[in-house]
Structures are given as structure tokens and as C-alpha cells.
Amino acid sequence: MKRHSLLLVALLLTLVGYVISAETKTDGKSRTIVFKGATVVDGTGKEPVKADLVVRDGKIESVAVSVAVPEGAEVVDATGKTIIPALISAHSHLGLIKGPKAASANVTEENVRRQLKQYARYGIGTVTSLGADGDFIYKLRDERNNDAGAGARVFTAGLGFGVAGGAPPAAAGLDQVHRPATAEEASAQVNELAKLRPDFVKIWIDDFNGSMPIKMSREVRRAIISEAHKQGLRVAAHVYYISDARELVSEGIDVLAHSIRDQPVDDELVTAMKEKGTFYIATLFLDEAFFAYADQPEWMKGDFFRNALEPGVADLLKPDVFKPKPGSREILQLASRNVKKLHDGGVKIGFGTDSGANPYRVQGFAEHRELQLMVAAGLTPSEAIRAATRTNAELLGVSDRTGTLEPGKQASFLILDDDPLEDIRNTEKIRAVWLDGKLQE
Ligand SMILES: [Zn+2]
Structure with a gap:
């Protein structure tokens, strides 16, 4: 009986913890996501770069080569993908x-x-x-x-x-x-x-x-x-x-x-x-x-x-x-x-x-x-x-x-399976769409 109560308490705590973390993640104030290893076409017309894209609070924080993942950040593996602005x-x-x-x-x-x-x-x-x-x-x-x-x-x-x-x-x-x-x-x-x-x-x-x-x-x-x-x-x-x-x-x-x-x-x-x-x-x-x-x-x-x-x-x-x-x-x-x-x-x-x-x-x-x-x-x-x-x-x-994937801009972009600069039809190969740091379903 005692053991059951403890288990129940543990379960409740886990649930509460889950709810709290889900809330902090969706309130848009404390979420950092690192998109690793993609080729980034930033919309400026500049040459694409192989880089990591760091998104915080729905905005782009940085686009840089091999960034260290900040503590508590989520990581999305985008190796081999191409990211273009929405x-x-x-x-x-x-x-x-x-x-x-x-x-x-x-x-x-x-x-x-x-x-x-x-x-x-x-x-x-x-x-x-x-x-x-x-x-x-x-x-x-x-x-x-x-x-x-x-x-x-x-x-x-x-x-x-x-x-x-x-x-x-x-x-x-x-x-x-x-x-x-x-x-x-x-x-x-x-x-x-x-x-x-x-x-x-x-x-x-x-x-x-x-x-x-x-x-x-x-x-x-x-x-x-x-x-x-x-x-x-x-x-x-x-x-x-x-x-x-x-x-x-x-x-x-x-x-x-x-x-x-x-x-x-x-x-x-x-x-x-x-x-x-x-x-x-x-x-x-x-x-x-x-x-x-x-x-x-x-x-x-x-x-x-x-x-x-x-x-x-x-x-x-x-x-x-x-x-x-x-x-x-x-x-x-x-x-x-x-x-x-x-x-x-x-x-x-x-x-x-x-x-x-x-x-x-x-x-x-x-x-x-x-x-x-x-x-x-x-x-x-x-x-x-x-x-x-x-x-x-x-x-x-x-x-x-x-409009571009530069620091301070809205984190709105497409993750594509293939490079649209090689064949523009590749914009149709959409793996995921993120708008303002939120994955679209
Ligand atoms: Zn019209």
C-alpha cells in the first residue's frame, strides 16, 4: 500500500513536471532549438552555407558553423537537408x-x-x-x-x-x-x-x-x-x-x-x-x-x-x-x-x-x-x-x-530534403515547416 502511494506520488510529480515543461516550452519564452547540420539558403541571395541555426523565442539567434548547443536546448538533426526562409x-x-x-x-x-x-x-x-x-x-x-x-x-x-x-x-x-x-x-x-x-x-x-x-x-x-x-x-x-x-x-x-x-x-x-x-x-x-x-x-x-x-x-x-x-x-x-x-x-x-x-x-x-x-x-x-x-x-x-534567415528575424523556414538551388522543384520536398519557431502540422 505504502509502496503504491509512493509510486502514485512519483507518477503525479512526473505528470506535473511534464505539464510544467510543456507549458514553458509552448509559452514561447524559454524555448531554444538548434537545427544542426543543414545547408542554409538565407534568402539574401548570398552563397548557401553549411551551418547550424539557433532559434530562441521564435526568432533566429544565430546562423553559424558548429555551434555549441546551449544547456536545455532542443536539437533537430537537419544533416543533409536544406533550409530556406518560409x-x-x-x-x-x-x-x-x-x-x-x-x-x-x-x-x-x-x-x-x-x-x-x-x-x-x-x-x-x-x-x-x-x-x-x-x-x-x-x-x-x-x-x-x-x-x-x-x-x-x-x-x-x-x-x-x-x-x-x-x-x-x-x-x-x-x-x-x-x-x-x-x-x-x-x-x-x-x-x-x-x-x-x-x-x-x-x-x-x-x-x-x-x-x-x-x-x-x-x-x-x-x-x-x-x-x-x-x-x-x-x-x-x-x-x-x-x-x-x-x-x-x-x-x-x-x-x-x-x-x-x-x-x-x-x-x-x-x-x-x-x-x-x-x-x-x-x-x-x-x-x-x-x-x-x-x-x-x-x-x-x-x-x-x-x-x-x-x-x-x-x-x-x-x-x-x-x-x-x-x-x-x-x-x-x-x-x-x-x-x-x-x-x-x-x-x-x-x-x-x-x-x-x-x-x-x-x-x-x-x-x-x-x-x-x-x-x-x-x-x-x-x-x-x-x-x-x-x-x-x-x-x-x-x-x-x-524574409531572410538572419539574427533577429522571425524563425520561419522550410526544411527541405533536397537543394532547391540545384533544382527549383526541390522546394516541394518539404520535410518540415517552422513558423515563428513553431512546427506546423
Ligand atoms: Zn487577385
């Missing part, structure tokens, strides 16, 4: 898709939470949702900043700005956006939006390749950009035509959020974007997704793609069901040449996919495919990764805290 998407959409359809009715807190987890599983540590968010997004964004277990971090443009009777098409689930009729109305609406503290203002300015009867007027467009800048907000524009891009750049747009796809980019635009510091996001996978499924490419057969699909979408991609959009192959080729020219000309190339705008733009998968398309366009793997990490952190205005 990817950042600067053009995606949260909540719109559910199953095989995009609709504003899908934009619920539950659906967005689910998608943030999916992005995190695929190594996308930050998602910028451009223009169709419900007001609950601000709460989710702020909550996520204190809970690394909630999936990807959120940047939001709240509800964006389109045209009455024009873009974006309401049928695509974008029926909730602002559609100001006059410059005064536009300024007032930006002013209201600013009170919610969005990270961006999104504008749809063109006629969606001739499918809409009108474009945004110059006056409305300028009023939005100018009021946003007055409020300290950056503006990202849907774009297609080079003529619009020229005007937007001269008006001080911060981000062109798609490729220019009607004409080759010329030196004049390259110079203007460089001078103004305009960021360019190519969203090449958007264009590829208009036709690629018709070819039934090898990547469609893999689990990495299939596991990312919304339920019911695989049926839409069957050869007898999916219809490619005429001309879309040529458009992708032009977009690919344009991003290469802008990159070579020294324009800041960011990274985004338009994932989540419709079920064909598959969240999580799209980002890895985009890296491959950027490399096919002529960027090196290192340059493509840098666009999705360091440059995008700069685009979002957070390069002081994320």
Missing part, C-alpha cells in the same frame, strides 16, 4: 474558394482559418490577400501575430476598389468590393477603409482583357492612390496592359500585381519602374492555369498537387472537362519574357500567384509552381527564392523582421 505570397486571396466554386459567401472566418493552415503546410508563411476580405480578417491577422499555430501570417487589403458596371467581375465572388463613381466618393471610401488598418489598398483598373465595358476613370484611380498614400497605405493594382502600367507607375503605384501581358515591356518602362521603386509581381501561374490542365502535365499526378485541391476540383481538371483559354499559352510566354526583362533591368521583382482567386489557382501548390515558372522564365533558383522571401518582405514593409 515563402511569402504578395498576391493571393483568402476565403473565396470552397469546393469547386469561388463566391463571396465562402468568405467566412472558418474557411479563411482552414486556408491559412493549408498555406502553412505548403511552406507559405505569409499570405497577402488582395481585395475580397471580410471585416473579420483584421481580427484574424492580429490574432495570428500572437499565435504561430494558426497557420500563415495575414496581410490584407480588406475590400478593394473596382468599377461600377466593370471590373472585377461580380460573378467571380468579387461582388463586395468598393465601386466608387466619383473621385470624391473614392477618397471618402479609402478614408473609411484606412480606419480598419489594412496593409494595402487594392485596385482593379482595367476591362479584364475586353470582357468588361468600362475601365476605372483616371480621376477615380488617382484619387484612390493619392488618398491611400496620404493615409500611409501602399497601393497594389491589377494590371494587364502596358499603357495602364505606364500611367500607374507615373502616378506612384507601389505594386503592379500581375504581369503586363499585351505587349513586350520596353526600356522606358523599365527605367520608370526602377526610378520609382515600383514592385512587379508576375503571377505566372495564373496564366499557366488557364491552359496547363489540358496537357495533363506530370505535376498534376503527384500528391503535392492533389492534396492541395479543394474537394470536387479534380473533376473539373479531367481532359474531357477542362477547356483551355484560347491564346493563354502565348500570353504566358509574353509574361515570362517581360518578368525576365524587368528583372534584368533592375526592377524589384516580388512574388505572388493569385492563388485562391478561383479553384484552378491552387493555394499552396501555386506558390511552388510559380517559383518553377520564374526559373523557366530565366531567373536563377536563388533569384526566384529571393523574390519570394527578401524582396517580398520589402514589398510588405517588414524586412526588419522577416
Whole structure:
């Protein structure tokens, strides 16, 4: 009996000890983890190094060769693996898709939470949702900043700005956006939006390749950009035509959020974007997704793609069901040449996919495919990764805290089985995703 009591006490003490240590480990204040022996691609574009990565309190403490493991630290053996910063998407959409359809009715807190987890599983540590968010997004964004277990971090443009009777098409689930009729109305609406503290203002300015009867007027467009800048907000524009891009750049747009796809980019635009510091996001996978499924490419057969699909979408991609959009192959080729020219000309190339705008733009998968398309366009793997990490952190205005694996930055990274600098497709070989020092499940 006595012995039993002692055993029970010992067991209880063990349990209490376990609970206490579990708590101190998860409160984020006393946890040190050393990732040993990986090749570290730090996102700066520098040569990779074989090093140990020390993480304390969710932040990177050091990246150094053969560090002594601090007392009480956990050790993760990453020998033979490659570590890269978590990817950042600067053009995606949260909540719109559910199953095989995009609709504003899908934009619920539950659906967005689910998608943030999916992005995190695929190594996308930050998602910028451009223009169709419900007001609950601000709460989710702020909550996520204190809970690394909630999936990807959120940047939001709240509800964006389109045209009455024009873009974006309401049928695509974008029926909730602002559609100001006059410059005064536009300024007032930006002013209201600013009170919610969005990270961006999104504008749809063109006629969606001739499918809409009108474009945004110059006056409305300028009023939005100018009021946003007055409020300290950056503006990202849907774009297609080079003529619009020229005007937007001269008006001080911060981000062109798609490729220019009607004409080759010329030196004049390259110079203007460089001078103004305009960021360019190519969203090449958007264009590829208009036709690629018709070819039934090898990547469609893999689990990495299939596991990312919304339920019911695989049926839409069957050869007898999916219809490619005429001309879309040529458009992708032009977009690919344009991003290469802008990159070579020294324009800041960011990274985004338009994932989540419709079920064909598959969240999580799209980002890895985009890296491959950027490399096919002529960027090196290192340059493509840098666009999705360091440059995008700069685009979002957070390069002081994320985007690279340097001391003081958020411990958000992917552990990969193979080196993506040798073959960019290796970003898909994800062994583990850590965001803010927390292993994602
Ligand atoms: Zn979009």
C-alpha cells in the first residue's frame, strides 16, 4: 500500500513536471532549438552555407558553423537537408474558394482559418490577400501575430476598389468590393477603409482583357492612390496592359500585381519602374492555369498537387472537362519574357500567384509552381527564392523582421530534403515547416 502511494506520488510529480515543461516550452519564452547540420539558403541571395541555426523565442539567434548547443536546448538533426526562409505570397486571396466554386459567401472566418493552415503546410508563411476580405480578417491577422499555430501570417487589403458596371467581375465572388463613381466618393471610401488598418489598398483598373465595358476613370484611380498614400497605405493594382502600367507607375503605384501581358515591356518602362521603386509581381501561374490542365502535365499526378485541391476540383481538371483559354499559352510566354526583362533591368521583382482567386489557382501548390515558372522564365533558383522571401518582405514593409534567415528575424523556414538551388522543384520536398519557431502540422 505504502509502496503504491509512493509510486502514485512519483507518477503525479512526473505528470506535473511534464505539464510544467510543456507549458514553458509552448509559452514561447524559454524555448531554444538548434537545427544542426543543414545547408542554409538565407534568402539574401548570398552563397548557401553549411551551418547550424539557433532559434530562441521564435526568432533566429544565430546562423553559424558548429555551434555549441546551449544547456536545455532542443536539437533537430537537419544533416543533409536544406533550409530556406518560409515563402511569402504578395498576391493571393483568402476565403473565396470552397469546393469547386469561388463566391463571396465562402468568405467566412472558418474557411479563411482552414486556408491559412493549408498555406502553412505548403511552406507559405505569409499570405497577402488582395481585395475580397471580410471585416473579420483584421481580427484574424492580429490574432495570428500572437499565435504561430494558426497557420500563415495575414496581410490584407480588406475590400478593394473596382468599377461600377466593370471590373472585377461580380460573378467571380468579387461582388463586395468598393465601386466608387466619383473621385470624391473614392477618397471618402479609402478614408473609411484606412480606419480598419489594412496593409494595402487594392485596385482593379482595367476591362479584364475586353470582357468588361468600362475601365476605372483616371480621376477615380488617382484619387484612390493619392488618398491611400496620404493615409500611409501602399497601393497594389491589377494590371494587364502596358499603357495602364505606364500611367500607374507615373502616378506612384507601389505594386503592379500581375504581369503586363499585351505587349513586350520596353526600356522606358523599365527605367520608370526602377526610378520609382515600383514592385512587379508576375503571377505566372495564373496564366499557366488557364491552359496547363489540358496537357495533363506530370505535376498534376503527384500528391503535392492533389492534396492541395479543394474537394470536387479534380473533376473539373479531367481532359474531357477542362477547356483551355484560347491564346493563354502565348500570353504566358509574353509574361515570362517581360518578368525576365524587368528583372534584368533592375526592377524589384516580388512574388505572388493569385492563388485562391478561383479553384484552378491552387493555394499552396501555386506558390511552388510559380517559383518553377520564374526559373523557366530565366531567373536563377536563388533569384526566384529571393523574390519570394527578401524582396517580398520589402514589398510588405517588414524586412526588419522577416524574409531572410538572419539574427533577429522571425524563425520561419522550410526544411527541405533536397537543394532547391540545384533544382527549383526541390522546394516541394518539404520535410518540415517552422513558423515563428513553431512546427506546423
Ligand atoms: Zn487577385
